Amino acid sequence: MPVAPQPEYKSAPQPEGGADGLFMSSSARGLLRRWSVFIAVTVIALVSLLLSFTSHQAWLIVFCVLFPLVLVGIFDVTQSEHSLLRNYPVIGSVRWIFEAMRPYLRQYLMEDDQSERPYNREDRSIIYARAKNEEDRQPFGTELDTYAAEYEWMTHSLAPAPVAHEPFRVTVGGSACAKPYSASVLNVSAMSFGSLGRNAIEALNLGAKTAGCYHDTGEGGLSPYHRIHGGDIVWELGSGYFGARNRDGTFSPERFAERATDPQVKMVEIKLSQGAKPGHGGVLPAAKVTPEIAEIRGIPLGEDCISPSRHSAFSTPAQMMEFVAQLRELSGGKPVGIKLCVGHPSEVFALAKAMVKTGIQPDFVVVDGAEGGTGAAPHELADHLGMPLREGLILMRNALVGTGLRQNVRLAASGKVTSGFSMAANMAIGADWCNAARAFMFSLGCVMSMRCHTGTCPTGVTTNDPHLQRGLVVDEKAERVASFHRHTVHALAELIAAAGLEHPGDLLPHHVWHRVSPIEVKALDRIYTFLEAGSLLDAPDETPYAAEWHAADADSFAPRQTVGPRRAA
Ligand SMILES: Cc1cc2nc3c(=O)[nH]c(=O)nc-3n(C[C@H](O)[C@H](O)[C@H](O)COP(=O)(O)O)c2cc1C
Numbered sequence: 001m002p003v004a005p006q007p008e009y010k011s012a013p014q015p016e017g018g019a020d021g022l023f024m025s026s027s028a029r030g031l032l033r034r035w036s037v038f039i040a041v042t043v044i045a046l047v048s049l050l051l052s053f054t055s056h057q058a059w060l061i062v063f064c065v066l067f068p069l070v071l072v073g074i075f076d077v078t079q080s081e082h083s084l085l086r087n088y089p090v091i092g093s094v095r096w097i098f099e100a101m102r103p104y105l106r107q108y109l110m111e112d113d114q115s116e117r118p119y120n121r122e123d124r125s126i127i128y129a130r131a132k133n134e135e136d137r138q139p140f141g142t143e144l145d146t147y148a149a150e151y152e153w154m155t156h157s158l159a160p161a162p163v164a165h166e167p168f169r170v171t172v173g174g175s176a177c178a179k180p181y182s183a184s185v186l187n188v189s190a191m192s193f194g195s196l197g198r199n200a201i202e203a204l205n206l207g208a209k210t211a212g213c214y215h216d217t218g219e220g221g222l223s224p225y226h227r228i229h230g231g232d233i234v235w236e237l238g239s240g241y242f243g244a245r246n247r248d249g250t251f252s253p254e255r256f257a258e259r260a261t262d263p264q265v266k267m268v269e270i271k272l273s274q275g276a277k278p279g280h281g282g283v284l285p286a287a288k289v290t291p292e293i294a295e296i297r298g299i300p301l302g303e304d305c306i307s308p309s310r311h312s313a314f315s316t317p318a319q320m321m322e323f324v325a326q327l328r329e330l331s332g333g334k335p336v337g338i339k340l341c342v343g344h345p346s347e348v349f350a351l352a353k354a355m356v357k358t359g360i361q362p363d364f365v366v367v368d369g370a371e372g373g374t375g376a377a378p379h380e381l382a383d384h385l386g387m388p389l390r391e392g393l394i395l396m397r398n399a400l401v402g403t404g405l406r407q408n409v410r411l412a413a414s415g416k417v418t419s420g421f422s423m424a425a426n427m428a429i430g431a432d433w434c435n436a437a438r439a440f441m442f443s444l445g446c447v448m449s450m451r452c453h454t455g456t457c458p459t460g461v462t463t464n465d466p467h468l469q470r471g472l473v474v475d476e477k478a479e480r481v482a483s484f485h486r487h488t489v490h491a492l493a494e495l496i497a498a499a500g501l502e503h504p505g506d507l508l509p510h511h512v513w514h515r516v517s518p519i520e521v522k523a524l525d526r527i528y529t530f531l532e533a534g535s536l537l538d539a540p541d542e543t544p545y546a547a548e549w550h551a552a553d554a555d556s557f558a559p560r561q562t563v564g565p566r567r568a569a
C-alpha cells in the first residue's frame with residue numbers, strides 16, 4: 001500500500017540578532033519595551049543607592065521604596081506560572097490589582113441603580129435603609145420603566161382597608177402536631193454556622209427574637225451561637241443529619257430527639273435541595289473540621305465531613321412521609337416540613353401522591369428558587385440547574401391544591417425576597433410566608449463583594465476569622481436585622497391595605513399583573529395555570545400536567561414512564 005507523503009514540520013524561524021535593526025533585533029527591542037518599567041525601576045533603585053552614599057542620605061528613602069519592586073520584577077521574570085508576569089514584570093501586576101478591584105470599581109463607579117447582579121443597587125439601598133431605620137421613602141416618582149418587559153405591579157382598590165398594625169402570623173401544624181407554631185410572614189432562611197461566622201449567627205438569632213420571626217439553622221447543625229439569645233429556631237436536617245447522626249453518617253433517632261425536644265426548636269425542616277446547587281452534596285475537608293465544628297455536627301475530628309447528595313433515611317416518596325411522621329413524633333409533636341428546589345416535575349407529583357397514599361403530610365413545604373444564594377456552588381449548578389421560584393412555587397401549589405391537600409400543608413417561598421412587593425408577589429401565587437437569606441445578610445452589613453467562599457469576607461459575615469468578625473458587632477447588627485424585618489413587613493401591610501385586603505393570605509394571582517410585551521399586560525392567573533381543588537385526583541387528563549401526573553409514583557422518585565418524546569433509537 002502506498003504511504004501518503006508526510007507533511008514536513010519545521011520550527012518557526014527564530015529571529016536573529018542584528019537582522020532588521022541598526023543595533024538591535026526587533027525581538028530584543030520588544031523585550032526592552034516589555035521590561036522597560038522593571039529596568040527603569042532597577043536602574044533608579046541602583047542610582048539612588050549610589051547617591052545615598054555619595055550625595056544625600058535622603059536618596060535611601062527612594063531606594064527603600066523601589067527595592068521591593070525590583071524584587072517583584074525578579075520574581076515575575078523567574079516564575080513560570082503566569083505568562084503575563086514573565087513578559088511584563090512589575091507592570092503586569094497592575095492587571096491583577098485592577099482585576100481584584102474590578103467588582104468594587106464596577107459597583108461604586110460604573111453600575112447604575114438597576115443594573116447590578118444579583119442584587120441591584122436600588123434593592124440593596126432599600127434594605128440598608130430599612131435595616132438602619134433610615135428614611136426609605138422615594139422622592140419624585142419611580143425610577144423603574146413601567147413599560148419594560150418584566151415590569152410587575154399589584155392592583156389596588158378604590159376602597160382600601162386600614163393598614164394592619166399587628167404583625168401577620170401563620171399557624172403551622174395541623175391535627176397531627178401537638179405543638180403547632182405561629183410563624184411570621186418573613187423569616188431568616190437557612191444558613192449554617194461555618195458558612196456564616198459566629199457573630200453573624202448570633203446577630204441573626206437575636207434579630208429574629210426581637211422581630212418575632214424564626215431563624216433557620218441551615219444544614220450545619222444547631223450551634224451554641226444559634227441558642228445563646230433564645231430566638232425561635234427551625235432546625236434543618238440535610239443529608240448529613242448533622243447533630244443527629246451515627247458515626248457512619250446515618251440518622252440517629254436518639255440524638256435527634258435529644259435536640260429536637262429543646263423548647264427553642266419550634267419546627268424541623270428536612271432539606272432535600274436548595275436552589276443555588278440542587279442535587280449537590282458537599283465536603284468539608286478534614287483540615288477545616290475544627291473541634292467546635294466536630295462537636296456541633298457530631299462528626300469525628302480529622303476526617304473529611306461528607307454531605308451526600310441524597311438522604312439515606314428514605315429512598316422513596318412514601319418512605320419520606322414515614323420519616324416526616326417519625327421526626328414529628330421524636331420531636332414531641334412539632335411541625336415538620338421539607339425544603340426543596342423543584343427539579344423533575346413528576347417528582348413533585350410523586351410527593352403529592354405519597355402524601356395521599358400514606359395519609360401523612362409534612363406541615364409545610366419551602367420552595368427555594370434557582371435564583372437562591374449559597375456560600376459556594378459550581379457555576380453550572382448555580383446558573384443552569386433547578387426551577388426558578390415562580391414556576392417551582394406554582395407547580396408545588398398546583399400539586400397540593402390538585403390533590404386536595406393544600407389545607408393541611410403550608411407553603412413558603414425563598415428566592416430574592418427583598419421587599420414588601422416581592423413577598424406579596426409570592427403570596428399571590430400561593431406562599432403563606434417568605435424566607436430571605438441574602439437580604440438579611442445585607443442587613444448584617446454585607447456589601448456584595450462576592451468573596452463568601454474564600455473565608456475573607458470583608459464585613460465579617462461569611463468568615464470564621466475572628467479579626468474580620470470583629471467588625472460585626474452582634475447587638476448593633478441584631479437591631480438592624482429586626483429593623484429590616486419590621487419595615488419590610490410594614491411595607492407588605494401597606495400594599496395589602498391598598499388592595500383592600502386584610503391579610504396577605506387573601507392575595508390571589510389576579511392581584512399581580514405582569515408586562516409581557518411593550519403593548520400587552522396580563523394578570524398572573526392569565527399567564528400561569530392555577531388548578532382547582534382536587535382536579536388532579538378527579539380529572540388529571542384535563543390538566544396540563546397529565547403526563548407528569550401519570551409518570552409520578554408514590555413508591556419511587558424515578559418516573560413510571562417517560563415524559564415527552566423518547567430519544568431516537
Ligand atoms: C451563605 C449562604 C448559606 C446557605 N446555606 C444554606 C443551608 O445550609 N441550607 C439551605 O437549605 N439553604 C442554604 N442557603 C440558601 C438559603 O437558605 C436560601 O434558600 C436561598 O439563598 C434563597 O434565598 P435568598 O435569595 O433570599 O438568598 C444558603 C444561602 C447562603 C447565601
Ligand code: SF4
Nearest residue numbers: 446449450451452457
Ligand atoms: S460582603 Fe462579600 S464576602 Fe461578605 S457576605 Fe457579602 S458578598 Fe459574601
